[in-house]
Amino acid sequence: MAMYLHDDAVCLRVRDFSETSQIVALFAKSHGLISAIAKGSKRTGGKSPGAFSGPLDPLCQGEIIFIAAKHAGELATLTAWNLTDPAQSLRRNWRAWLAAQLMAEVTLAVLEPHDPHPELFLELQAALSHCQNLRMSAAYLKAALSAAGLQPQLDTCRRCGQMLAQMPANAPVWFAPAIGGMFCHGCRRNEPAVATITPVLRALARLPAPTTLQTAPPPARPADPIAVLDALRLLVAQIQTLSERRLHTAEFLPMICGINGKASSPNAADVSKLVQHATINSREQAP
Ligand SMILES: [Zn+2]
Structure with missing residues (x-):
């Protein structure tokens, strides 16, 4: 039966x-x-x-x-x-809707089918109810990586061990998506890496810790959209590299952060692409 x-x-x-x-x-x-x-x-x-x-x-x-x-x-x-x-509140706000789509796509990319993650489920519920808060979206991506055992390690250079906290302000550094780690400016060799600066990694490190999104209220002060965009780009690069999957929502990151002014009025092509992504998807990508 x-x-x-x-x-x-x-x-x-x-x-x-x-x-x-x-x-x-x-x-x-x-x-x-x-x-x-x-x-x-x-x-x-x-x-x-x-x-x-x-x-x-x-x-x-x-x-x-x-x-x-x-x-x-x-x-x-x-x-x-x-x-x-x-999810009515998401449907009234384009940026929140796109951020929620990003979280959904990341969840599908990092988790294995039939592997229970009740803690992350509660984190997703909390993040979905605060989608207009940029830090919550970025924090959820970090939480999803953490639940999958892939949390980025950004406190020290992976080669020489220099601590991020001791590096100069605005120093150039490298983020290596394949290892979810960072190299100081002089330590990067041939590994694929994204150029960034220390404030972005510090912003990433300061995001609400995984498993605290349900209990910790989102920070009241507005996030710096450029810093969050850079942080989201690093997390998405890591997720795409590790899952070997291109995230459709990756191209909407500036819109999510309200950087290019399109957030209040996404054009028709963007909208139809996203609706298509949300409703019609290939069988191969289903978990
Ligand atoms: Zn180093």
Whole structure:
């Protein structure tokens, strides 16, 4: 007999499967990443009223009932979805929406399917409720890397051991995405590395620590958008290198930080690209 599992979940990605069904990528609190088919989720007033409170949308949260996949690589079967948070506040704010998309994409990139991360799930819920706060988004990326055992180590040069705290202000340094570590200016050899400066690494180090996003309120003072953009770029470079996957949201980082003035009015091409990314995705990339 099929075993029905209950959990809370954030919907990370949605793809139409048929007139009435969807394929969804979910981050479930006790079950980790789940790829599932939601048969009949788009049917309104259908044969089994109550099983789905409506079609699933990216970044919404809800209670789920599902039957786990029998074999690795197969889809689970979502049998019920009860929407608890429609993410309305994200849909009213483009920058918050893009930041949330970035967090969803990073979650899919760094976690293994069916590997539970209840702590990170709570961190994602906290970050989603503060998406307009740039530091929260960057802190969530750091938390996701940490949950995957990939937290960047930025306190000392990985070659000579010089401490970041003792390097001069505004000194040039190198960030090596493949090791999530830094080299002082003179220590970099041939390894691929991103040029940056010490204040960016210090800003990264000062972000709220992983596992504290739920309890620590976001810092009240506004973040320096350029410093956060640089920090996000380093984290995204590390995530892309380690997951061997290009993040679609990477090109929207300046918009998320409100740097290029497009944040209040993204152009039509940007919007359609993002909507396409959120709703129609290749099967290969599903977890
Ligand atoms: Zn060094």
